[in-house]
Amino acid sequence: MTGLLIFAAAAVTGGLLGFLFGIPRVLQADGQGANESAVPRLLVNTNLEQVSDWLTKILVGIGLVEFTRIIDSSGALFTRLGAAFAPRADAAVLAGTLVVAGIVLGFLGGYVVTRTWLTHIFRKADLTAIEKVVKEEVSKRISQDGDAMRMVMQQLDSDEPVIEVNQLAEALGSASSTARAQVFQLAGTQRRTSWRTADGKPRLLRTVPVFQALTQVAPHEHRYWGELGFALAEQTPPDDKAAVDVLTVAIERRDNAGDAAGWYHYEFVRAQARLRALNGAPADAATRDLVLADARIAMSRPNIKKIIESAPPGNGRDVVGIIRSYVDERPQVRVSTKPEVD
The missing domain is CATH 1.25.40.10 (Tetratricopeptide repeat domain)
Known part of the structure; x- marks a missing residue:
């Protein structure tokens, strides 16, 4: 049971990292060209994208700069978690395996789910909102023209x-x-x-x-x-x-x-x-x-x-x-x- 909890915690951590790295980015033009339609475009809130971008850069930067300290800290963490599996001689190794496997699998799962299923949901929601705005604008323009x-x-x-x-x-x-x-x-x-x-x-x-x-x-x-x-x-x-x-x-x-x-x-x-x-x-x-x-x-x-x-x-x-x-x-x-x- 303890091993399962350690693996689950590591998987959640990896899944969160995968989510941050996999969040889709919305490209939005700064302005409309002279020949573009006058129908207003829906601008989505990109705060989550910006937070993801900042955190990703921070984590990568810290990881590169503090790589040695992270390795040492990870060893200490594995030793402490291994106490739960005492008196096994390979308790620290087992704890480290669970943590690394959980983080890697959680990261891959979070990244894939974010890039596929979650991206599809975002796109569908945006298209539905845009379609509504366009229909309203077209209906209004037809009425005005009439x-x-x-x-x-x-x-x-x-x-x-x-x-x-x-x-x-x-x-x-x-x-x-x-x-x-x-x-x-x-x-x-x-x-x-x-x-x-x-x-x-x-x-x-x-x-x-x-x-x-x-x-x-x-x-x-x-x-x-x-x-x-x-x-x-x-x-x-x-x-x-x-x-x-x-x-x-x-x-x-x-x-x-x-x-x-x-x-x-x-x-x-x-x-x-x-x-x-x-x-x-x-x-x-x-x-x-x-x-x-x-x-x-x-x-x-x-x-x-x-x-x-x-x-x-x-x-x-x-x-x-x-x-x-x-x-x-x-x-x-x-x-x-x-x-x-x-």
Whole structure:
């Protein structure tokens, strides 16, 4: 019975050491990358890992430094435990065998159990918790996207009450980037299909708050500013001064993003808005220079160049014709393929 107790005590000690050495380590990134999902990650408590790491290093360090003293102390321990097996001549040897065997077997058992069964339990618990968090987040995001889409659809419907820009911005700010992209496509399609006719102007006007909300949520996105500028310039009556300011922001955002190709309609519409803002008054030299600068950039796109060159030159309210007249007066502004930005 005494031998069994000695072996059990040694096995428990070895098992504890095996547990400390076998505790699995959780790798956790310090932060999220720019392209990672916005779903929050569950961070587990790693205090036990840290204690295990500290104790393991301490025990190994003490074992190496005090190795000789440990051997001497172990001999003294075996002699004392051997007294329980007196009067056997090999009592100390028997006690030492039980202690060493118990520690070794306990260590192996504790390490294997910790690395397999306990690790599986930890992983399963973590995955269950993470799955719960992800499901809650996905459910919340779906609800937020649905609310944002419903508000936008109401705003785009001419028969429904108007929604304030701040309300739209709050809903879109909580929505996913995918939902915002869909909203942008919906509003952009409605603007492009309604601005040419008088009957479509009310539907175009309903897109303005949507674009304004998008610019509040993502002010770095030049396309939101561009569509807002187009809508302001195309509504009845046009808000040309605001359109010039908004399109100026769109151009700055576009250039900062290095996304100039294919977006020179900003300059073309801004040139027209500058002229309409004069309300029929003759343009001064500064305005003419600004309009010509915009025309020079816009005409680097073949489709815009064709529109300007096919317009009958003249004055009055035909702003494209006025731009054509300016270009004809100063033909050097007709650059070929690449715009020259001063």
